Amino acid sequence: MAPKVLVSDKLSETAVQIFRDRGIDVTFDPSIGKDKDKLLSVIGEYDGLAIRSATKVSAKVLEAATNLKVIGRAGIGVDNVEIPAASKKGVIVMNTPFGNSITTAEHAIAMMFAVARQIPEANESTHAGKWEKSRFMGVEVTNKTLGVIGAGNIGSIVIDRAHGLKMKVIAYDPFLSEERADQLGVRKVELDELLGKSDFITFHVPLTDKTRNILSRENIAKLKKGVRIVNCARGGLVDEEALAEALKGGRVAGAALDVFAEEPATESPLFNLPNVVVTPHLGAATTEAQENVALQVAEQMSDYLLSGAVTNALNMPSVTAEEAKVMTPWIKLAGHLGAFVGQMTDEPITAINILYNGAVAEMNTAALNAAAMAGVMRATNPDVNMVSAPVMAKDRGIDLATTTQSQTGVFEAYIKLTVVTEQRERSIAGTVFSDGKPRFIQIKGINIDAEVGEHMLYTTNEDRAGIIGALGQTMGENDVNIANFTLGRSTRGKDAIALLYLDEQPPETVLEKLKETGLFKAIRPLRFEVAE
Numbered sequence: 179m180a181p182k183v184l185v186s187d188k189l190s191e192t193a194v195q196i197f198r199d200r201g202i203d204v205t206f207d208p209s210i211g212k213d214k215d216k217l218l219s220v221i222g223e224y225d226g227l228a229i230r231s232a233t234k235v236s237a238k239v240l241e242a243a244t245n246l247k248v249i250g251r252a253g254i255g256v257d258n259v260e261i262p263a264a265s266k267k268g269v270i271v272m273n274t275p276f277g278n279s280i281t282t283a284e285h286a287i288a289m290m291f292a293v294a295r296q297i298p299e300a301n302e303s304t305h306a307g308k309w310e311k312s313r314f315m316g317v318e319v320t321n322k323t324l325g326v327i328g329a330g331n332i333g334s335i336v337i338d339r340a341h342g343l344k345m346k347v348i349a350y351d352p353f354l355s356e357e358r359a360d361q362l363g364v365r366k367v368e369l370d371e372l373l374g375k376s377d378f379i380t381f382h383v384p385l386t387d388k389t390r391n392i393l394s395r396e397n398i399a400k401l402k403k404g405v406r407i408v409n410c411a412r413g414g415l416v417d418e419e420a421l422a423e424a425l426k427g428g429r430v431a432g433a434a435l436d437v438f439a440e441e442p443a444t445e446s447p448l449f450n451l452p453n454v455v456v457t458p459h460l461g462a463a464t465t466e467a468q469e470n471v472a473l474q475v476a477e478q479m480s481d482y483l484l485s486g487a488v489t490n491a492l493n494m495p496s497v498t499a500e501e502a503k504v505m506t507p508w509i510k511l512a513g514h515l516g517a518f519v520g521q522m523t524d525e526p527i528t529a530i531n532i533l534y535n536g537a538v539a540e541m542n543t544a545a546l547n548a549a550a551m552a553g554v555m556r557a558t559n560p561d562v563n564m565v566s567a568p569v570m571a572k573d574r575g576i577d578l579a580t581t582t583q584s585q586t587g588v589f590e591a592y593i594k595l596t597v598v599t600e601q602r603e604r605s606i607a608g609t610v611f612s613d614g615k616p617r618f619i620q621i622k623g624i625n626i627d628a629e630v631g632e633h634m635l636y637t638t639n640e641d642r643a644g645i646i647g648a649l650g651q652t653m654g655e656n657d658v659n660i661a662n663f664t665l666g667r668s669t670r671g672k673d674a675i676a677l678l679y680l681d682e683q684p685p686e687t688v689l690e691k692l693k694e695t696g697l698f699k700a701i702r703p704l705r706f707e708v709a710e
Contacts (some may be wrong), residue, residue, distance in 0.1 A: 189475075212231075289436065294436040323348060333383075334573060536585035606621050648692065
């Protein structure tokens, strides 16, 4: 019997035809995506669901989806899908992470020109029957310095286009290596230098805790006078109120924004200011981009339903059905190891080295590599998955090296992951016990035995009395419950570490109290994606 797919959002007829040509029974009804009750009543009939952003795939919908095997999102964002609920039901969630890259990069360039030459204002004035030629004095982009914040997939396309416009390009990206910067033809700089030297600044980073408000009031004060700001990436990267004040005060000559902290943006301190260009999140809004992602999602879903091949899955590794039973806990472990070093590392990573020892060396190490890299890079980009992580790592010039070896030591198998930066190397090792649960067994060369939890706290200190007491007392006084407490040390009186598995993330006030004790060299809260 042919698999059945429901297309509940607007996909092109060409994309729908791909399903038909592959022998899939497809229902194309875009009205269903806006009708929750109708979706609930029919979803149980289908093996696949193809969507854009209108269809909301809630836990309730997934509960009713008794036959559903795959959800395909034409585009990158999957905020409208409850992925944990999908994972629990065994439903694969796919997206198309790179289909909008050129379109978004081109929109950034278009916005740069629009604000450089005041095109929207001049257009409005001319339509009104005025001829204010002397009012609209623009600036050339040739020989100007473009500061690119984020040199990944979209940022690298913008850099290429900027070279064609004869601009000087500098870039800030914590993951950008010197080698990759050379390949892109940009000078890699720190954020403060970029802020102070750029004539134009464009953002191409995701919104994370580290990038939120990256153009803060404090950083706006560091900008070169007369700079023009372009943001076609994510709302929340820019302090809109502070930017409005800088525009009024003359430090910033113009701004062009396609994204806002709150969307739909019906009001903003930036609205109606002179030489501010705004568009309603049009970065991916071209015929070509919408067609590309629609065709991609149709091909990916068809491949999975007909052959089991998994591409661009957000919640499952690209492994065969035969491998899945054995590999799943090891894939989780690889992701946890990557997440640990990713959250611990603030400087650009130049290389990731992975050692597979014992039985794990005989497994599908390509999938394990992808899981580890996704863990590393998810610290700065939560949208990374096992498919996109290797591509993004390559774009940033991060070298991957793997080694396999026969069993050595007391464990039947283990994985050791090391990240290399220009300043240091940081390593962690782990294994999977007979209960199928991943464990950390070594950090910084210090042997431990630590269960992995969603919320953890890592500390380093000199081996001395009082550490356990300080940690336990501070957590207890602040009602932070410790589920598991692991200690390790190199030798007596030397380096020591502690890894606490907590019931919830410790508040900043608790971390400050630990710092005030003067006992710790480093205190770092960590978070891991642990299935319930």
